[in-house]
Amino acid sequence: xxxxxxxxxxxxxxxxxxxxxxxxxxxxxxxxxxxxxxxxxxxxxxxxxxxxxxxxxxxxxxxxxxxxxxxxxxxxxxxxxxxxxxxxxxxxxxxxxxxxxxxxxxxxxxxxxxxxxxxxxxxxx
Amino acid sequence: xxxxxxxxxxxxxxxxxxxxxxxxxxxxxxxxxxxxxxxxxxxxxxxxxxxxxxxxxxxxxxxxxxxxxxxxxxxxxxxxxxxxxxxxxxxxxxxxxxxxxxxxxxxxxxxxxxxxxxxxxxxxxxxxxxxxxxxxxxxxxxxxxxxxxxxxxxxxxxxxxxxxxxxxxxxxxxxxxxxxxxxxxxxxxxxxxxxxxxxxxxxxxxxxxxxxxxxxxxxxxxxxxxxxxxxxxxxxxxxxxxxxxxxxxxxxxxxxxxxxxxxxxxxxxxxxxxxxxxxxxxxxxxxxxxxxxxxxxxxxxxxxxxxxxxxxxxxxxxxxxxxxxxxxxxxxxxxxxxxxxxxxxxxxxxxxxxxxxxxxxxxxxxxxxxxxxxxxxxxxxxxxxxxxxxxxxxxxxxxxxxxxxxxxxxxxxxxxxxxxxxxxxxxxxxxxxxxxxxxxxxxxxxxxxxxxxxxxxxxxxxxxxxxxxxxxxxxxxxxxxxxxxxxxxxxxxxxxxxxxxxxxxxxxxxxxxxxxxxxx
Ligand SMILES: Nc1ncnc2c1ncn2[C@@H]1O[C@H](COP(=O)(O)OP(=O)(O)OP(=O)(O)O)[C@@H](O)[C@H]1O
Ligand SMILES: [Mg+2]
Numbered sequence: 316x317x318x319x320x321x322x323x324x325x326x327x328x329x330x331x332x333x334x335x336x337x338x339x340x341x342x343x344x345x346x347x348x349x350x351x352x353x354x355x356x357x358x359x360x361x362x363x364x365x366x367x368x369x370x371x372x373x374x375x376x377x378x379x380x381x382x383x384x385x386x387x388x389x390x391x392x393x394x395x396x397x398x399x400x401x402x403x404x405x406x407x408x409x410x411x412x413x414x415x416x417x418x419x420x421x422x423x424x425x426x427x428x429x430x431x432x433x434x435x436x437x438x439x440x
Numbered sequence: 441x442x443x444x445x446x447x448x449x450x451x452x453x454x455x456x457x458x459x460x461x462x463x464x465x466x467x468x469x470x471x472x473x474x475x476x477x478x479x480x481x482x483x484x485x486x487x488x489x490x491x492x493x494x495x496x497x498x499x500x501x502x503x504x505x506x507x508x509x510x511x512x513x514x515x516x517x518x519x520x521x522x523x524x525x526x527x528x529x530x531x532x533x534x535x536x537x538x539x540x541x542x543x544x545x546x547x548x549x550x551x552x553x554x555x556x557x558x559x560x561x562x563x564x565x566x567x568x569x570x571x572x573x574x575x576x577x578x579x580x581x582x583x584x585x586x587x588x589x590x591x592x593x594x595x596x597x598x599x600x601x602x603x604x605x606x607x608x609x610x611x612x613x614x615x616x617x618x619x620x621x622x623x624x625x626x627x628x629x630x631x632x633x634x635x636x637x638x639x640x641x642x643x644x645x646x647x648x649x650x651x652x653x654x655x656x657x658x659x660x661x662x663x664x665x666x667x668x669x670x671x672x673x674x675x676x677x678x679x680x681x682x683x684x685x686x687x688x689x690x691x692x693x694x695x696x697x698x699x700x701x702x703x704x705x706x707x708x709x710x711x712x713x714x715x716x717x718x719x720x721x722x723x724x725x726x727x728x729x730x731x732x733x734x735x736x737x738x739x740x741x742x743x744x745x746x747x748x749x750x751x752x753x754x755x756x757x758x759x760x761x762x763x764x765x766x767x768x769x770x771x772x773x774x775x776x777x778x779x780x781x782x783x784x785x786x787x788x789x790x791x792x793x794x795x796x797x798x799x800x801x802x803x804x805x806x807x808x809x810x811x812x813x814x815x816x817x818x819x820x821x822x823x824x825x826x827x828x829x830x831x832x833x834x835x836x837x838x839x840x841x842x843x844x845x846x847x848x849x850x851x852x853x854x855x856x857x858x859x860x861x862x863x864x865x866x867x868x869x870x871x872x873x874x875x876x877x878x879x880x881x882x883x884x885x886x887x888x889x890x891x892x893x894x895x896x897x898x899x900x901x902x903x904x905x906x907x908x909x910x911x912x913x914x915x916x917x918x919x920x921x922x923x924x925x926x927x928x929x930x931x932x933x934x935x936x937x938x939x940x941x942x943x944x945x946x947x948x949x950x951x952x953x954x955x956x957x958x959x960x
Pocket of ligand 1: 897
């Protein structure tokens with residue numbers, strides 16, 4: 316259960332504090348270190364996007380939404396494998412996210428095994 | 441008859457005094473001349489006869505005084521020129537004859553004068569009567585014209601207002617007046633004369649005939665006014681709603697002589713009323729639909745919001761299990777995950793009971809709201825609903841109520857729910873059904889609104905639960921009305937509560953701050 320190096324960092328962007336802590340806690344339980352951000356803006360200004368190997372993001376957030384964040388990162392040529400977690404998982408949004416390079420699209424409450432597998436896959440790619 | 445005094449006896453003063461006395465001289469002179477001429481031709485002298493004629497003529501045309509003058513002149517002329525040799529006695533006899541004749545003539549002229557005055561009077565009277573008659577004829581003509589004109593105006597007015605008039609002779613049971621408009625209204629031809637009672641009856645809608653006859657006969661029996669509301673059907677099938685008002689007229693001995701009255705075509709008004717009612721119904725339905733939609737949106741929003749902490753709780757539970765299921769369970773980490781679970785679950789509970797999401801900062805519209813206006817709007821909206829259940833709505837709104845800052849639509853929802861609850865509570869009670877809404881300024885820059893009804897009252901033993909979410913005693917109730925209302929009022933910085941047991945029905949009070957920014 317070796318802790319991954321900084322190059323293999325996971326970032327979480329979610330406006331809900333409980334969800335952030337829960338995700339961080341889950342990743343810690345499987346030996347993954349994660350940074351948590353309360354908004355897309357916070358993540359973008361932190362400079363951590365270049366060190367991030369996997370991004371877990373909520374879609375519906377005040378300000379910049381998850382999908383907009385993904386588009387912005389793509390525009391900066393910073394293609395991070397992204398896992399979306401959302402309460403509103405409609406098919407259209409799912410297609411849009413996957414086409415823009417999302418690796419997974421999960422509806423809340425989500426299956427923790429599926430999430431961890433996706434994160435691991437993203438980190439190994 | 442003042443003008444009689446100016447009537448002139450003949451000859452009138454116009455004939456001058458000179459000519460009248462001149463006549464005396466002239467006539468006697470002529471008599472004298474003729475008599476001399478007779479003597480000249482050795483004829484018997486006729487002076488006496490001629491003088492008498494001269495006197496008569498003078499009296500007739502010259503009047504009394506010239507007549508007497510003529511008599512005296514004749515007397516002198518006779519004594520001087522004719523038969524001057526006569527004895528004193530016979531001359532005196534002649535003189536007497538002249539005098540008596542003159543006396544008689546005064547009588548004659550007086551009689552003539554009186555006659556003439558009387559003729560003048562009669563003529564004047566007749567002239568006056570004639571004048572009067574002419575005036576009267578003119579008056580009558582004018583009156584007739586005016587009558588005809590005012591009849592035309594009346595007919596026009598009846599046509600414009602769709603109001604016909606009638607008069608019935610109750611002794612003979614016949615129509616004695618039936619206006620043009622009445623003919624038109626009932627589709628009869630005025631050329632056929634007044635219709636028979638049976639013909640009129642045939643025009644009445646069969647469903648209305650019985651109640652109409654009943655009311656009518658009752659009025660006749662009690663000799664009172666009557667008011668009838670019925671439908672008539674014309675031969676072409678057109679249906680009209682009419683309103684008839686009849687008023688009894690009594691004769692000298694106090695018996696019912698006539699009924700006079702009006703028949704008004706209220707078809708248009710009825711239709712407008714129905715349309716208005718339909719519109720109000722549609723509005724009420726819409727408002728209800730709105731509320732249901734709001735409920736739907738609320739539920740969707742509620743489930744989304746609750747889903748969030750539940751998802752976190754599921755994740756934390758899984759994490760907790762992962763720490764516990766390790767070969768060497770990490771209790772420290774597990775308990776941290778467990779305490780996060782507690783937080784998640786608490787958040788979920790908070791959302792459900794507080795419905796915080798509805799009033800998260802920014803969701804509500806803040807504007808200046810006139811509470812009285814909101815109340816009035818809701819009264820208009822629910823008027824139809826209330827009327828259908830025989831409920832009267834009364835408002836006692838304080839004038840000059842300060843405005844508040846808030847969300848108008850949300851406040852409408854509160855009023856609507858409180859009023860609908862009251863209406864629901866009164867639908868099945870006997871006695872007065874009254875919904876009273878009051879507004880008044882309160883203490884501490886608050887204003888107070890109360891909604892009271894005379895309905896069933898709050899459910900016994902469960903009065904404290906009515907504000908709980910999903911508590912309802914109605915078959916189709918959501919039980920969210922009061923819950924949402926209280927949240928709305930509280931989000932405005934006010935309070936909503938039910939009054940302690942009122943003697944009858946229920947009373948709800950709510951306060952709203954008039955100044956403060958309610959956002960807390
Ligand atoms: N004016 C009232 N008189 C008597 N009982 C009332 C009155 N207002 C409310 N209640 C009681 O409180 C309960 C809850 O009311 P609430 O408005 O929350 O829901 P509801 O009226 O039952 O449902 P909905 O508002 O969806 O029609 C009612 O079912 C009723 O028992
Ligand atoms: Mg209700």
